[in-house]
Amino acid sequence: MTEEVSPEEAAEAAARKERWNAYLWEPGSCLKNKLDIKNPIELHFAEYSLRAVRQGEMDRGEVDIPRTYDKAHLQAIHKHMFQDVYDWAGKFRDVNISKQGNPFVPPEHLDKWTGKVSAKVNEKDWSTMSREEFVQSIAEVYSYQNLTHPFREGNGATAKQFISHVSEMSPYRLDFDRVERDEWNAASSASYPPDLEKSTDPDPRQMYAVFDKMTVERGAVLRADPELAAALALQNSTYAGVEESEHIDIDDKRPGTHAVELESEAEAEQHQN
Template sequence: MPKYELNSSEERYQPGSGNSVLANKLEITDMEKMEALESGLLLMLYEQLFIEGQLPEVLTFEHVRRWHHQWLGNVYDWAGKPRDANLTKDGFQFAAAGRIRPLIAGFEKQFLARYGELRALPRPELVSYLAECHVEFILIHPFREGNGRLSRLLCDVLSVQAGKSLLDYSLWDAHKAFYFKAIQAGISGNYRPMVKLISDILPD
């Protein structure tokens, strides 16, 4: 079973993968091999951002787009490009592809524009900010693949910018059902479940 249903002309899987691996430049057909490669490349991006490099002074969606391309650009043709496919997962539909660009503009204005203020935010306000930002990014799901992992990278960048450390997401992984319900609750503007999840992993 494919991880996502792609309901558009963009639906392309790697021949020989049994519709389990998206079409890729490396012609990888094994899902476990692809997952290992993506994880390794993401670790390299983390090292470049948090160890070798320096976080940006201002943050825009262009930075997020570049991170996505830097991470997956050698694997997928569509890396770093807002998706043109409508995506659903387990019956849950993310934002329609035609709305991605205006939603990105709104996300940038509502969340990323506050990047320079984060260090001054009291902890409760920072928790709420991170919770809402994470939920809205997931609901927009701007790229064809890798949105969940990229949303965590973004959350880590925001946490470090606020003077905190990288976050340990193992608690989220251990309670995936609650996490998915927290994302779904955000559709109606209820961010309380995600506030709980952020509060549990954000250092004091």
């Protein structure tokens, strides 16, 4: 027996669908973008290349991103990183998204949850932390930020940059190449609350092991970043089309490798009707 849907419920469902499709060239297709790319794989390569260049500008201190650790901070990071790709760069999403069955915070609660993330940063004295305290604290900040997932696309790169900014206040830095992608994804998934509607908090303890691996004393020698090197190489190649000789290396396990992660929020995150 089909359950009756009220006119109000039907109207809300139609509005949700309209908001979802507004991000796409056409229903079920690629995200709209400034590059006029209609193929999601081509968009992956282009987005990765352009984003990496913008990230390099931030890493070299060429961009003024105020360290306010709040909504404005997150939006400034996202806007700079994705300004070449999306018209909505820096703007919070207005649709529900999920990944592998795990729903993220509904759009109407994003400001509240971003406030929670900010509080987790500001309530601590990062400058005097022991290594163990840093690992636990940065895992907590990331777990809340990851559950929030405030943007339609680009949340992973934005969160990575954000927690790197947080780590600047401490004696430690984060080396993301020390953790394989599968391990990172498994820990992130395990940190989700079993039921977002019943439990309002993630479990940061599930992330302790991966952040322990990534935490390095700030005075330690920096290593070359193979991800950035690959991105800069891509930047010099055309991305108007994908040649038959090009392929995606799905065995690349590094958690920060956006171009080869086919869990694009455009494909792997579905709207909730």
